[in-house]
Amino acid sequence: MPLNRRHFIGASAAVSASLAAPRVLGQGRPRVVVIGGGSGGATAARYIAKDSDGAIDVTLIEPQRTYYTCYFSNLYIGGFQDYDDLGHSYARLASDYGINVVHDTAVGVDRDAKTVTIASGETFPYDKLVLSPGIDFVDGAVPGWSLADQDAMPHAYKGGTQAALLKAQIEAMPEGGLYAMVAPPNPYRCPPGPYERISMVAHLLTQANPTAKILIVDPKENFSKQALFEEGWQKHYSGMISRIGPDFGGDIVEVNPAEMTVSIDGVVETVDACNVIPAQKAGHIAEIAGVTDGRWAPVEPTAMRSTMDENVHVLGDASQQGDMPKSGFSANSQAKVAAMAIRGELTGSRVFPAKYSNTCWSLIAADDGVKVGANYEPTDEKIASTGSFISQTGEDAALRKQTYEESLGWYAGITADMFG
Amino acid sequence: MRGKRRVAIAGAAALAAAIAAPGPARAADPVGDVDRGAEIWQECSACHQIGAEATDWVGPHLNGLFGRRAAAHDGYAYSDGLARMGADGLVWSFETLDAYIENPLAFASDTRMAYPGLEDPQKRADLLAFLRTYSASPQDIPEAPRTANPTVPGLDPEILAIEGDAEYGAYLSSECTTCHQADGSAQGIPSITQWPEDAFVIAMHAYKRKLRPHPVMQMIAGRLNDEEIAALAAYFATLE
Numbered sequence: 001m002p003l004n005r006r007h008f009i010g011a012s013a014a015v016s017a018s019l020a021a022p023r024v025l026g027q028g029r030p031r032v033v034v035i036g037g038g039s040g041g042a043t044a045a046r047y048i049a050k051d052s053d054g055a056i057d058v059t060l061i062e063p064q065r066t067y068y069t070c071y072f073s074n075l076y077i078g079g080f081q082d083y084d085d086l087g088h089s090y091a092r093l094a095s096d097y098g099i100n101v102v103h104d105t106a107v108g109v110d111r112d113a114k115t116v117t118i119a120s121g122e123t124f125p126y127d128k129l130v131l132s133p134g135i136d137f138v139d140g141a142v143p144g145w146s147l148a149d150q151d152a153m154p155h156a157y158k159g160g161t162q163a164a165l166l167k168a169q170i171e172a173m174p175e176g177g178l179y180a181m182v183a184p185p186n187p188y189r190c191p192p193g194p195y196e197r198i199s200m201v202a203h204l205l206t207q208a209n210p211t212a213k214i215l216i217v218d219p220k221e222n223f224s225k226q227a228l229f230e231e232g233w234q235k236h237y238s239g240m241i242s243r244i245g246p247d248f249g250g251d252i253v254e255v256n257p258a259e260m261t262v263s264i265d266g267v268v269e270t271v272d273a274c275n276v277i278p279a280q281k282a283g284h285i286a287e288i289a290g291v292t293d294g295r296w297a298p299v300e301p302t303a304m305r306s307t308m309d310e311n312v313h314v315l316g317d318a319s320q321q322g323d324m325p326k327s328g329f330s331a332n333s334q335a336k337v338a339a340m341a342i343r344g345e346l347t348g349s350r351v352f353p354a355k356y357s358n359t360c361w362s363l364i365a366a367d368d369g370v371k372v373g374a375n376y377e378p379t380d381e382k383i384a385s386t387g388s389f390i391s392q393t394g395e396d397a398a399l400r401k402q403t404y405e406e407s408l409g410w411y412a413g414i415t416a417d418m419f420g
Numbered sequence: 421m422r423g424k425r426r427v428a429i430a431g432a433a434a435l436a437a438a439i440a441a442p443g444p445a446r447a448a449d450p451v452g453d454v455d456r457g458a459e460i461w462q463e464c465s466a467c468h469q470i471g472a473e474a475t476d477w478v479g480p481h482l483n484g485l486f487g488r489r490a491a492a493h494d495g496y497a498y499s500d501g502l503a504r505m506g507a508d509g510l511v512w513s514f515e516t517l518d519a520y521i522e523n524p525l526a527f528a529s530d531t532r533m534a535y536p537g538l539e540d541p542q543k544r545a546d547l548l549a550f551l552r553t554y555s556a557s558p559q560d561i562p563e564a565p566r567t568a569n570p571t572v573p574g575l576d577p578e579i580l581a582i583e584g585d586a587e588y589g590a591y592l593s594s595e596c597t598t599c600h601q602a603d604g605s606a607q608g609i610p611s612i613t614q615w616p617e618d619a620f621v622i623a624m625h626a627y628k629r630k631l632r633p634h635p636v637m638q639m640i641a642g643r644l645n646d647e648e649i650a651a652l653a654a655y656f657a658t659l660e
Contacts, residue, residue, distance in 0.1 A: 047594065329598060336594035352591045355643070359599075359636055375639055387642060389635035405536065406599075409608030413599040 029057040030346040033116050033126040035106045035285055037062030037090060039069075040132030040315030040331035042418040047339035049097040055347050059100040059124050060093065061116065067419075068159035071328050072411055074193065075363055077156075077167045078200030079207075086159065092420040109289035111309050128342045131291065131306075132315040132331065133283025134158065135189050138295065141279035142182055143254040152257035153274040156197075157189065169273040170201055176211040177272035180262050182253055183218040184277045187296075189317045189326045191224035192372070194277055196362040199229065202237040203365055215271075216243040217264055219251035224325075225362060225372055231393045232364035282318035296320035301378035302354050303341035304334050313338045322382025323374075330358045332414055354378050361407035367397065369404030450542040452549025460538070460547045467533075470554050478615050479533060486555035488512050497614050497660075499605065501530040517551070518544050525607060534610030575625055579646050580618055584654025592648055593655050595640065602659060613659045620653035 034045045037060055045060040066087040075081040093099045102124075108117035109131075115123045137147065137155065145153060154169070156162040170179060179201055183194045198216060205212040214237075223229075233241045244250040249265025255276060256262075262269050281287075281295035291297045291306040297314040298307045299321050306312040315338060316331030324330045337354040344351035359373030374388035391403065461470070467478035474481035480496040491498035491506035498506070505528060510516060520527045521544050523537040538544050593602075596612060604613035612620070626632040627641035628649075644652070 051590075332598050333595065336591075340591055340594075350587060350591075352588055355592070355595055357595055357598075357640065371636070373636055373639060375643055377643075387639050389639055402536070405608040407608070409606070410599045412605075412607045413597065413601050413609060416601050416603070417594075417597050 029055060030127045031057045031059070031125060032128045032130065032342060032346070033124050034058065034060045034130040034132065035062075035109075035116065036132035036134060036283065036316075037064070037067055037101075038132060038134055038316065038331065039328035039414065039418060040317075040335045041130060042067070042090070042093065043332045043335035044130045044132065044313075044315060044339050044342075045099050046093055046097055046418065046420055047336055048342055049093075049099050051339065051349070052343050052347055054098060056343065057100070058098075059102060059126075060090070061102045061104060061106045061118060061124070062090065063103060063105045064160070065090070065103050068163075069328065069411075069415070070157065070159040070193075071190065073156065073159060073163040074197045074200045076163055077170070077197065078203045078363065080200075080363065080366075083164055088415055088419050090419065096420050106285050107288070109285065111289065111312065114311065127311065127346060129289075129312045130315060130335075130338065130342070131283075131286050131289060131297065131312060131318065132335070133285045133318050135280040135282070135317045135326075136284050138279040138281050141184075142276050145182075145255050145257065145276045145278065149255075149257040149276075152260070153255060153276045155277055156275060157193070157277050157280075166273070166275055167204075170204055171208060173205075173209055173212055173272040175209055176213075177209065178213050178215060178269065179205070179273045179275070180215045180217060180269065180271040181275045182255065182262065182277060183216055183220065183223075183250075185219045185251075185279050187326060188277070188280045190360070191325050191327075192229075192360055192362045195223055195225065195229045196364075197275070198241060199232060199237075199362070199364045202233065202240050205240065206237060212240070212272075214241045215262075215269065216241070217250050217253050217262065218243055218245050219253075221246060224360075225370060225390065227393050228370045228391055229362075229364065232368060232370075236365040236368070280317075282314075286314060286318045293320075301381070301383040302337075304338040305341075313342065322376070322379075323385040324356060324358055324376055324383055325360065327358055327360055328414065329360065329410075330356070332417060333357050356383055359410070361403065361410060363404055363407065367401040367404055369400055369402075369407050370395075371403055371407070450545040452542075452545035452547070452552075454546075454549045454553055456543075457546035457548070457550025460543055461550050464535075464547070470551070478619050482551055483554050485512050485517070485551055486514070490516075497604075499528065499530045499532045501528040514548055514552075517548055521547065529607075530603075530605040532604050532606055532611040532613075534606040575622065579625065579650075580621055582621075582646055582650040584617065584650035584652070585647070586651065586654040586658065588648070589651035589653070589655025592644075592652050593659075596652070596656075599636075604659070613656050615653070615657060617650075617653040617657045620656060621649055624649045624652070 032048055034041045045058050048056055049058045068086045072081050072086055076083055076086060090101045094101045104118040104120055106116050107119050115125050117123045154162045154166040156166040202214055244264055252265040254263040260271055262271055282292050282297050286292050286297045291308050291312055297318050299305055299314050299319045300307055301322060304313045304315055306314050315334045317326040333356045343349045356376040359371055361369055361371045363369050370391035372390040374385045376383045377386050468482050469475060469477050470482045474483050476496045480493050489506050490510040490512055491502040521538050524531050524533050524535055599609045600612045604611045624641045627637040630638050
């Protein structure tokens with residue numbers, strides 16, 4: 001239910017009511033600045049603007065004019081989605097919800113002055129700051145690889161052109177060539193993501209280059225939905241995929257992007273396409289803001305408030321909150337809890353107990369979808385899982401097809417929930 | 421793509437053609453069986469009612485469907501797409517219903533009918549034969565028992581009587597709208613807006629008790645208490 005102009009014209013009464021609310025400090029409308037326009041940030045901005053009916057001034061700072069989702073980029077690689085369909089405009093957040101959308105990069109946060117500075121030099125004061133910067137990669141996590149090598153060995157683990165690059169490199173592989181993935185250590189964005197990607201690469205190669213091989217070099221003993229993926233790989237892509245886990249040197253890996261080689265515990269493999277997904281950390285602005293402890297930004301579980309600053313909320317992948325996986329669904333869920341708490345503090349609106357949830361769908365092959373999910377509630381220490389489910393091995397084709405179709409519905413749903 | 425003679429009739433031009441030209445006798449069409457259609461109807465009856473006491477429910481009642489202008493039945497909130505198609509002149513006939521039921525989303529992309537479609541032409545013919553028996557003319561609806569509403573065994577009437585806190589429902593709904601679209605459109609995940617509150621409460625309690633079989637919904641409903649379910653029902657019932 002977007003705000004329309006009539007709501008804005010009629011909003012002055014709501015504004016004066018909000019000024020009378022006891023918790024509002026300072027002059028004028030209370031101000032929220034949101035850094036990062038992904039699943040956490042766009043959702044938070046939209047819900048704060050929508051539910052406060054114009055009583056809160058919301059600024060969203062996001063460098064990209066079109067947001068390309070990282071989720072479903074694997075389906076694009078597999079040929080199940082068009083690249084353009086993964087792109088979403090911020091136009092309605094500005095036009096229908098009155099959000100000040102600033103396409104620039106946040107480069108500084110002064111938590112004492114409560115201001116955010118963007119690359120162009122302008123500063124934005126805030127009463128509440130929402131940080132939803134996603135991930136960055138840990139320097140030196142994969143020896144031989146740095147961000148400067150992302151053209152030769154793409155990570156394709158942030159939405160946008162990297163996925164297109166990786167897909168083009170896979171399509172250009174010689175007949176019978178070798179695709180390698182260097183998988184990340186925990187914790188990282190989208191736990192089943194690397195393995196859904198393997199499935200989609202296998203689907204692409206099965207059609208275009210069926211004698212090609214896929215090698216996963218993995219520092220982890222186990223991975224998300226492992227039984228489901230391994231069953232699917234056996235069924236759909238038998239003989240194509242091998243995985244080297246830590247028992248066989250999967251954790252001792254080095255790459256050479258110039259030579260297109262991967263060294264696994266000293267054994268050198270020449271590869272034709274290589275996807276390096278390094279270890280991850282909170283997006284850099286969280287570190288600049290001084291709300292990280294180690295690689296992530298710890299938050300309290302009732303409303304995603306930074307443990308270091310009650311006026312800062314950290315959402316999504318960048319946060320360290322407990323049991324929730326780093327996913328777009330989680331970030332969207334966390335954003336709605338945080339938005340409610342922020343409105344409560346700034347305008348005195350009702351505050352309800354936090355409820356969090358997550359579901360992650362993965363596509364293994366055409367019409368073969370699986371899912372895993374859980375719900376969560378705050379405890380004294382963390383956000384804790386209160387119940388979960390996972391697709392079962394051996395499910396029939398009709399259920400798997402329905403699960404896939406459900407994932408398309410979820411994509412339409414969450415993107416509408418983020419962008420209006 | 422299935423090699424069908426009537427694949428998604430999506431454009432207004434195609435529809436106009438279908439409406440203007442009833443077409444030749446459909447000799448190749450399977451002959452529908454009313455009794456088999458009645459069995460298939462059980463699935464439809466989760467949302468639609470038909471017969472003497474049928475009323476609009478999650479979906480519109482389907483008495484007098486044949487010959488009815490699409491989305492023209494007063495008192496039911498149709499999707500924008502179906503309403504537009506009705507305004508453009510779509511009339512429900514064997515031909516148009518057959519195409520709609522085969523693939524509802526291909527026919528009307530924002531339909532609130534969360535039904536994936538019935539691929540088998542014989543089954544569609546059976547179902548339409550069943551529906552046709554309630555449509556001879558508005559005056560000629562056979563006296564039939566009311567279609568059974570799905571209810572939850574032992575659901576305390578007091579639970580149905582709880583008055584939902586719609587403002588709390590608005591907050592709780594944010595958990596739903598990650599998947600179920602707030603504007604009521606359904607693409608692979610059903611619409612949950614504008615359900616009668618009773619139907620909503622019954623459905624949620626059926627998930628909570630694991631009588632309805634979907635793991636995500638069982639999990640979501642599982643932690644909602646009676647007041648929270650009532651709050652959600654109150655909120656979604658009025659969401660436009």
